[in-house]
Amino acid sequence: MACWLIFAIEPHCLGQTYQGKQLVKPELLADTSAIVPGKPFTVGLLLRMAPGWHTYWKFSGDAGLPTELKWKLPPGWKISEIQWPIPLKTIDPGDIQTYGYVDEVLLMQEITPPPKLDSSSAKLSADANWLVCEKICIPGSATLQLELPVSATSQSANTELFARYRRLLPQNWPGANLASTNWERVGSDLRLKVTSATLAKYPVVDFFPLPDEGTVVGHPAIESRKENEIVFRIPIESAPKNLSSMAGLVVFSQQPNGTDRAAWQITTAPVVSSARQAAARGVFTFLLFGFIG
Numbered sequence: 506m507a508c509w510l511i512f513a514i515e516p517h518c519l520g521q522t523y524q525g526k527q528l529v530k531p532e533l534l535a536d537t538s539a540i541v542p543g544k545p546f547t548v549g550l551l552l553r554m555a556p557g558w559h560t561y562w563k564f565s566g567d568a569g570l571p572t573e574l575k576w577k578l579p580p581g582w583k584i585s586e587i588q589w590p591i592p593l594k595t596i597d598p599g600d601i602q603t604y605g606y607v608d609e610v611l612l613m614q615e616i617t618p619p620p621k622l623d624s625s626s627a628k629l630s631a632d633a634n635w636l637v638c639e640k641i642c643i644p645g646s647a648t649l650q651l652e653l654p655v656s657a658t659s660q661s662a663n664t665e666l667f668a669r670y671r672r673l674l675p676q677n678w679p680g681a682n683l684a685s686t687n688w689e690r691v692g693s694d695l696r697l698k699v700t701s702a703t704l705a706k707y708p709v710v711d712f713f714p715l716p717d718e719g720t721v722v723g724h725p726a727i728e729s730r731k732e733n734e735i736v737f738r739i740p741i742e743s744a745p746k747n748l749s750s751m752a753g754l755v756v757f758s759q760q761p762n763g764t765d766r767a768a769w770q771i772t773t774a775p776v777v778s779s780a781r782q783a784a785a786r787g788v789f790t791f792l793l794f795g796f797i798g
Contacts (some may be wrong), residue, residue, distance in 0.1 A: 539656035543620035562592035567613040568601035581619035590673035609671040675768040695739040707757040715752040
């Protein structure tokens with residue numbers, strides 16, 4: 506109950522520090538030394554977490570909330586969606602399964618400036634919000650700024666950091682000659698069969714779901730694995746009746762949560778869901794992360 510009280514009654518105290526410790530250090534970075542009018546570049550929200558604390562992927566799992574970033578860009582500027590690195594999967598006491606990041610994470614987005622810029626520099630601002638958890642969960646937020654000169658040419662910046670996190674981005678699903686999928690709805694479960702000689706080389710293969718709003722998913726697990734064929738069972742706790750597949754990542758590595766992990770993206774057409782189902786999931790998540798991170 507103490508964890509719930511900390512979250513629910515004292516929100517004004519819940520910043521980046523807890524018991525004198527800075528839990529999350531946020532920073533905006535760019536992969537360029539200058540902004541060239543009309544030339545896209547990449548920015549990243551770097552979150553450095555205190556040891557033992559973690560933030561969340563865009564689907565957080567049984568508890569938690571994903572990090573949000575709201576940009577305040579001048580007219581004519583465009584920005585892409587967040588590029589989420591492959592997360593880690595954790596299982597906490599009580600069989601609470603979550604997807605997120607420990608130590609640090611870089612959430613990248615591509616920005617395209619307009620073809621004409623009159624000023625000698627550009628100041629970009631964003632509001633960041635995150636939930637950081639250990640034994641309890643504490644929300645954090647910051648308004649961050651990034652100022653870069655405007656120039657006709659530019660050089661690469663923060664090269665190693667951006668390259669490291671680009672390697673952790675999921676890849677598009679390969680051609681049918683490398684991997685094929687087959688979905689089946691069996692009662693309240695989805696079955697995903699993946700056939701791939703490439704995946705057969707990896708001892709660890711998993712499915713990280715990305716359910717639509719209104720779909721509540723259980724814990725995916727391998728039902729069978731033989732030679733080049735892997736069958737995942739994905740329990741569905743609540744979903745539209747016509748749900749026949751689900752977006753997500755097929756993640757593979759030499760060891761669980763390995764630094765060598767890679768992933769292929771599975772995309773599906775969206776399924777219309779009821780507002781009532783989405784609301785039920787939201788209340789459940791809100792109550793749960795007050796107790797367990």
